[in-house]
Amino acid sequence: MSKARIETILKYIDDIEYIVSNYNGVVNTLEDRIGKHSLLMCLMQIGENLNKLDSSNENLKDAVKGAYAVRNFIAHDYEGINLALIENIVRNLLQPLKEELLKEL
Secondary structure (H helix, E strand, C coil), X not given: XXXXXXXXXXXXXXXXXXXXXXXXXXXXXXXXHHHHHHHHHHHHHHHHHHHHCXXXXXXXXXXXXXXXXXXXXXXXXXXXXXXXXXXHHHHHHHHHHHHHHHHHC
């Protein structure tokens, strides 16, 4: 497993936390053009890097599949993105992913 790749993913998660904090919440972030684009780019990069992560951690398997599916959805249907899904990911899935990745360091 690549420590550098994990650190890159963690940096993007931290970037999302920073962006959301600056906009005072995920809804405000997604309602702002710049905030939305920034957040979506970070999610794309998380998905891309997770997909390249060589991990035997069973707890990460579903996260990798889901994150890469989100990455593909953002990349190939940017205008059709379901923002409620993105909000759910930011609110409920990033923190557990972060915790699992920190265990791998």
